[in-house]
Amino acid sequence: MIKLVAAVLSAAIALGLPHAARAANDAELQAIREEIKQLRQNYETRIEALEKRLQEAEAKVQHAEASAVQAQTTAVTAAVRPASEGAFNPAVSVILQGTYNNFSKDPNTFRIGGFIPAGGEGLGNRGFSLGESELNIAANIDPYFRGNLTVALSPDNSVSVEEAFFQTLGLSNGFTLKGGRFFSSIGYLNEIHQHAWDFVDAPLAYQAFLGTGARGNYSDDGLQLKWIAPTDLFIELGAEAGSGKNFPGSDRDKNGIGSAALFGHVGGDIGDSYAYRAGVSYLWTSPRDRQFNDLDSAGNAVVNSFSGDSRLWVADFILKWAPNGNPTLNNFKLQGEYLHRIETGTLNFDMNGAGVLGMPVAGGYSSNQSGWYLQGVYQFAPRWRFGLRHDQLQAGTVNIAQVLNGTLTPQDFPTLVGHTPRRNTMMFDYSPSEFSRIRLQFARDESRPDGVTDNQLFLQYLYSLGAHGAHKF
Amino acid sequence: MNRILTLSALTLLFAISEAASAALNVFACEPEWAALTQELGGDKVSVYTATTALQDAHHIEARPSLIAKARSADFVICTGAELEVGWLPLLLSQSGNGKIQPGSPGFLDASNLVLKLEVPKVLDRAQGDIHPAGNPHIQLDPRNIAKVAEAVTARLSQLDTANVATYLARGKAFQERWQAAIQRWEQEGAPLKGVPVITHHKDMTYLIHWLGMREVGNLEPKPGLPATAGHLAELFSNMQRDPAKVILRTPFQDARPSELLASRAKIPAIILPYTVGGTDKAKDLFGLFDDTLQRLLQAAK
Numbered sequence: 001m002i003k004l005v006a007a008v009l010s011a012a013i014a015l016g017l018p019h020a021a022r023a024a025n026d027a028e029l030q031a032i033r034e035e036i037k038q039l040r041q042n043y044e045t046r047i048e049a050l051e052k053r054l055q056e057a058e059a060k061v062q063h064a065e066a067s068a069v070q071a072q073t074t075a076v077t078a079a080v081r082p083a084s085e086g087a088f089n090p091a092v093s094v095i096l097q098g099t100y101n102n103f104s105k106d107p108n109t110f111r112i113g114g115f116i117p118a119g120g121e122g123l124g125n126r127g128f129s130l131g132e133s134e135l136n137i138a139a140n141i142d143p144y145f146r147g148n149l150t151v152a153l154s155p156d157n158s159v160s161v162e163e164a165f166f167q168t169l170g171l172s173n174g175f176t177l178k179g180g181r182f183f184s185s186i187g188y189l190n191e192i193h194q195h196a197w198d199f200v201d202a203p204l205a206y207q208a209f210l211g212t213g214a215r216g217n218y219s220d221d222g223l224q225l226k227w228i229a230p231t232d233l234f235i236e237l238g239a240e241a242g243s244g245k246n247f248p249g250s251d252r253d254k255n256g257i258g259s260a261a262l263f264g265h266v267g268g269d270i271g272d273s274y275a276y277r278a279g280v281s282y283l284w285t286s287p288r289d290r291q292f293n294d295l296d297s298a299g300n301a302v303v304n305s306f307s308g309d310s311r312l313w314v315a316d317f318i319l320k321w322a323p324n325g326n327p328t329l330n331n332f333k334l335q336g337e338y339l340h341r342i343e344t345g346t347l348n349f350d351m352n353g354a355g356v357l358g359m360p361v362a363g364g365y366s367s368n369q370s371g372w373y374l375q376g377v378y379q380f381a382p383r384w385r386f387g388l389r390h391d392q393l394q395a396g397t398v399n400i401a402q403v404l405n406g407t408l409t410p411q412d413f414p415t416l417v418g419h420t421p422r423r424n425t426m427m428f429d430y431s432p433s434e435f436s437r438i439r440l441q442f443a444r445d446e447s448r449p450d451g452v453t454d455n456q457l458f459l460q461y462l463y464s465l466g467a468h469g470a471h472k473f
Numbered sequence: 474m475n476r477i478l479t480l481s482a483l484t485l486l487f488a489i490s491e492a493a494s495a496a497l498n499v500f501a502c503e504p505e506w507a508a509l510t511q512e513l514g515g516d517k518v519s520v521y522t523a524t525t526a527l528q529d530a531h532h533i534e535a536r537p538s539l540i541a542k543a544r545s546a547d548f549v550i551c552t553g554a555e556l557e558v559g560w561l562p563l564l565l566s567q568s569g570n571g572k573i574q575p576g577s578p579g580f581l582d583a584s585n586l587v588l589k590l591e592v593p594k595v596l597d598r599a600q601g602d603i604h605p606a607g608n609p610h611i612q613l614d615p616r617n618i619a620k621v622a623e624a625v626t627a628r629l630s631q632l633d634t635a636n637v638a639t640y641l642a643r644g645k646a647f648q649e650r651w652q653a654a655i656q657r658w659e660q661e662g663a664p665l666k667g668v669p670v671i672t673h674h675k676d677m678t679y680l681i682h683w684l685g686m687r688e689v690g691n692l693e694p695k696p697g698l699p700a701t702a703g704h705l706a707e708l709f710s711n712m713q714r715d716p717a718k719v720i721l722r723t724p725f726q727d728a729r730p731s732e733l734l735a736s737r738a739k740i741p742a743i744i745l746p747y748t749v750g751g752t753d754k755a756k757d758l759f760g761l762f763d764d765t766l767q768r769l770l771q772a773a774k
Contacts, residue, residue, distance in 0.1 A: 034594075042588075143576065146566060170571025174544050228544045228569050234537030267537025272525060275536045320534070324527040326725050327534070382699045382727070433698055434602060465598075468555065470563040473534050 090139030090147075091467035095195045097131035098461055099124065105454040112204060113419030113449030114395025115369065116306060116343075117292045118211030118247040123201070123456065130155035131460070134162065134195060136469065144169055150193070163219065174228035183217045185224065185238055185263050186281035187337055188316035190217050196471055198333075198377045199427055200441050200458040204391040205339045205371030208421075209312055211247030218283075220246060220259055234267040234277070248310040248341070249285030259285040267473075272325045277473060278317040285310045291351070297411035302355040304413075306365060308345010314338070320473075329382055336374040343367045349402055349412065356412065363401030370394045375425075383431050391423040393447070414449060421447030437462040497633045500542055500573070502551035502561065503530055505612040506583060506621070508749040508758050510550060512647050513625050517636045521546075526750035529725050530556050531602070531697070535563035543568035546579070548632055550625065553582030554589060554609035578631050584609050586624050587617040590678050601695025612748060613680035615655045615762055622647060654759055661766050668773045669715065671708065673700075673722040673731060677745070680765065689717050692730045700730035705737075712738055719772040723747035741772045 101107075107123040133153040141147045150163040165180030183191050189206065194217070202212040210218040222242025229235035244258025245251045252258055261284070267277030289305045296302050315338045322331040347365035350357065371393035379385045395418045402408040410417060423446065429439035443456040496519040501507035507522040514520070521542050524530050530552065533539075543549065543564040551557050565574060572579040589607030596605050611617045626644030630637045666685040670677070673692045681688050690711060694704040720731045720742040728742075735742035746755035746764050754764040 041592075143574070167566065169566070170574045170577075171569055172571040174569040176567070176569045226569070228540065228567070230545050232538075232541055234541040236537075236540075265537070268541070269536065269538040272527075275534070275538065277537045320536075324725075325525065326528045326532070328529055328532050328725070329727055433598075435598060468558045470535060470559050470561070472563065473536050 088139075090137050091469075093136045093464060093466035093469055095132075095134040095136075095193075096461075096463040096465065097133070097195060098129065099131055099200065100128050100459040101126055102457040103454060104456075105448070105452060109448075110454075111415060111449055112208050112393065112421050112447045113451070114398075114416060114421065115208040115393065116290075116367075117415060118208065119292070132194070134193070136467075138467075140169065141166065162217075174230060176226045176228075178224040178226070179222070181219055181221045182224065183219050184240055184242075184261055184283070185226070186218070186261050186283050186312075187314040187339070188277070188279070188318055188335065189337065192472055193217070195462050195464070198335075198375065198385075198387050199389055199425055200439065200460050201443075203337070203371075203373035203375075203389070204393055204421055204423055204447055205337065205373055208369075208371055208393055209248065209339045209341050218246065220244065220249075222257075222259070232268075234265070236263075236265045236267075236279075238263050244285040244287075247290070248283075248287060248312065248343075250287035250290035252286075252288040254288075259283065269325075273323055274319065274321050275325075275473070276317065276319045279315070281314040281316070283312040283314070287345075289348070289351075292415070294413060294415045296350065296355040297409055298356050300355045302350040303352055305348045305351055306343065306345060307348070308343060308365065310341065310343045313340045318473075327379070330379055332376065332378045334374075334376045336372065338370065338372040340370040341367070347400055347402070349408060357408075361402055361407060363405070363407070365398075365400055367396065367398040369396040369398075371421075377427075385427075385429050385431075387425075387427045387429075389423075389425040389427075391421075391425070391447075393421045395419050395421075417449060419449055419451070423447055434468075435464045497629065498545055498547045500546035500549045502549070502557050503612070504749040504751075505618070505758065505761070506550040506552070508761075509618060509622055510548075510625055510629075512758065513622060513640065513643050514629055515639065515643055517633060517639055518548075518629070526746065526748045526755075527725050529723075531559065533557070533560045535560040535567070539564050540567045543573065544570050546570065546573050548579050548581070548628065549573040550581045550583060552584050552609050552611065554584040554606040554611075555604045556584070556609035578628060581624060581628055583621045583624075584611050586620050587611050587614075590682060591675065601693070602697030608675060608678050610676040611679055613677060613765070614683040615651065615658065616683065617679065618758060619648060619651055619655070622651065650759075654762065658762050658766055661770070665766075665769055665773055668719070668769075669717045671712075671717045671720045671731075671734070673720075673726045676723065676747070677721050680745075684769075689715050692720075692722075692734065699727070705730060705734050708734060709737055716740075719743060719769070721745055724751045743768055743772045745769070 101124055103123060103126055107126060110123050111117060135151045135153065136149070138146070138148040146167045146169050148163060148165055148167065152160045152162045154160065161181060163182050165178050165182040167178045168176055171177060185191050189197065189203065190210065206212040212218060220240070220242030222240055224238060224240040226236060226238035240261040241257045242259040249259050261281065263279060263281035265277055265279035269275050286309050288307050291303055291305045294302055294304055318333060318335040320331065320333045344366045346362050348360055348362045351360050353359045373389060373391045375387060375389035377385055377387035398416050400413060403410055423443055425441060425443040427439055427441040429437055431437045439460040441458040441460070445454040445456055448454065496517060497514065499510050499514065499518050499520040500523065501510055501520060502523050504522050504524065504526055507520045510518055511520050523539055524533055551561055574580060584606065589611065592607035593600065593603050593605065622644065626640050629640045662684045667687060669687045669689045670681065671690040671692065672688060675691055675696055678688065690708045692700040694701055717740060719740060720735050722731045722742065722744055724744055724747060731742040745768055746752040746761055749755055749757060749761050752764050755761040
């Protein structure tokens with residue numbers, strides 16, 4: 001009935017149009033068309049809303065008799081969407097970023113003293129440099145699964161799959177299963193995409209223990225099962241099993257599981273103004289022939305490798321403050337993580353026989369190392385934030401059998417000579433809107449094995465296009 | 474003996490089912506929907522509000538406490554139209570709760586039930602943080618509340634069949650009281666017709682539309698962007714031609730821009746409760762509109 005009225009109405013308006021059109025110029029004609037279009041849309045929306053009310057009224061009646069009728073009441077959306085194949089396009093978003101870098105020391109010689117290099121360390125280039133452009137595509141697959149793909153386009157023109165996973169939608173009882181390639185939920189910062197970090201680069205502890213490099217996160221191909229407790233206090237427990245092919249693991253030709261992770265987080269609010277989350281995580285990997293380059297005591301370039309077990313513990317916390325829980329004017333966050341890694345196994349010195357002994361020599365190896373960072377970021381005015389970060393690593397104890405039995409000297413492993421890398425970082429950022437940010441960062445870095453200080457300056461831009469993504473706490 | 478056993482088993486079963494249906498856990502994204510569900514559900518529902526009247530629902534984080542509450546919810550009611558786009562999708566996907574996923578009876582998008590204003594013709598972020606589905610701040614038109622109330626009654630009845638009679642009775646009683654109140658408010662608000670106002674954000678549009686007031690400007694240069702000195706000066710010069718009578722803002726918005734413009738233009742800048750709990754008098758939905766009208770009438774005198 002209502003549809004009929006609407007159709008008659010729009011027909012009447014359409015019939016009246018030619019008279020008006022003759023007298024009108026093109027612009028007016030366009031304006032009238034616009035108006036009719038709007039009118040029609042208005043009617044369509046109103047009709048849909050009325051239909052919805054009708055359906056709900058029907059549902060109410062049906063309830064009195066049987067409660068089984070469910071689908072109808074929820075099947076309606078009032079939004080006017082184009083009825084084309086494209087209507088089901090997933091949410092697409094793009095991150096554009098880049099930096100201008102100024103380093104007082106050559107970034108190509110950067111190494112974290114006292115730690116087996118993860119291979120990902122680095123500062124990027126001096127001068128202007130494009131950051132990683134990120135393309136994210138996500139949508140619900142069906143009522144049971146959600147899919148998410150994040151592709152990273154590197155400035156060197158290579159493409160990598162950062163994340164590609166499915167996730168169950170409401171397995172119920174608090175369970176969620178995730179599979180594919182995804183950022184591990186260990187720690188706090190690891191699950192957060194680099195463009196949402198508060199500093200340009202990763203904490204030193206992440207670089208040393210997770211091989212995060214200046215950019216990127218620890219990810220693995222595998223499965224994750226997570227459970228949220230049915231309590232008012234947020235309690236999250238989860239387990240992951242994966243291939244273990246990324247540092248601290250290594251590529252291995254083997255069936256079964258190459259890495260396993262466990263994590264537990266608790267969180268909640270303290271009054272209206274504070275919210276926190278804290279947790280403990282554990283990551284086990286078993287690298288086989290995980291290689292790193294070094295120089296022996298005679299200055300020969302050698303390739304060493306480690307095989308064994310790598311166990312990493314992470315304790316993390318974050319505390320956020322916003323007056324009355326309204327962060328728009330001022331807010332503050334304090335965040336810290338402690339990482340502790342124990343590795344035991346075999347170290348193979350000079351795999352290629354190019355060093356002082358002229359042949360590979362294998363021996364027992366064990367290390368017990370730790371590191372932490374603490375950072376605070378304060379939004380002192382809308383759009384403006386200021387942040388400080390301190391990083392520190394303890395090279396701890398490293399036992400190399402070949403050194404202990406006198407076959408080699410500590411100078412044959414200059415990278416592993418005990419050191420306490422440190423870094424202090426300060427940043428300012430300005431966000432013209434929710435979708436753009438410009439950041440200036442200074443760092444005084446003392447992490448190189450020779451103890452020299454590197455003064456680093458970054459000027460970074462971050463832009464986000466497309467779908468409005470939700471950010472993790 | 475057997476009879477006693479059967480009887481006690483039945484009692485136990487009854488007690489368990491009673492406990493299970495003791496109260497429907499409701500998770501409301503905003504205080505107005507919490508208040509509405511409470512009105513309609515009475516003691517059959519236990520309502521949690523994700524945000525307070527002092528918080529801007531655009532800018533909430535997916536805090537652990539919210540995930541924990543979403544985990545145990547039987548019914549989620551939110552404004553929708555992308556108002557909660559920055560946090561609600563995360564709560565839903567992290568909750569591991571199948572009952573509250575969009576498309577299921579346990580999820581209600583209130584803005585889908587009403588005719589939305591200001592549906593943008595062109596979708597371009599150069600226009601600021603606009604909402605493709607239209608202006609989401611629908612709660613300040615009481616006729617919208619009535620429409621949402623119908624849907625809430627239907628959903629509560631669907632989710633908690635044991636208490637259908639209660640929900641229908643409460644729904645009917647509420648609608649009667651509400652319609653009477655709307656009539657009263659419309660009479661009281663008649664002098665506000667045509668009153669030109671400036672608002673901080675485009676979040677009073679439905680109120681202005683309902684009362685027939687006129688929105689002549691916003692303190693935000695574009696939706697979602699903070700007020701700038703340049704924009705305030707522009708507003709002030711516009712006011713020489715098209716004067717505004719009062720500047721409106723919510724309890725959670727920055728007071729400085731509206732106070733600044735008000736003192737320069739010598740017109741009042743007032744806080745409206747905006748939602749339940751926004752002022753002392755806005756204790757429930759009726760109080761929300763009573764106080765809103767009272768404050769408007771006072772300022773427009």
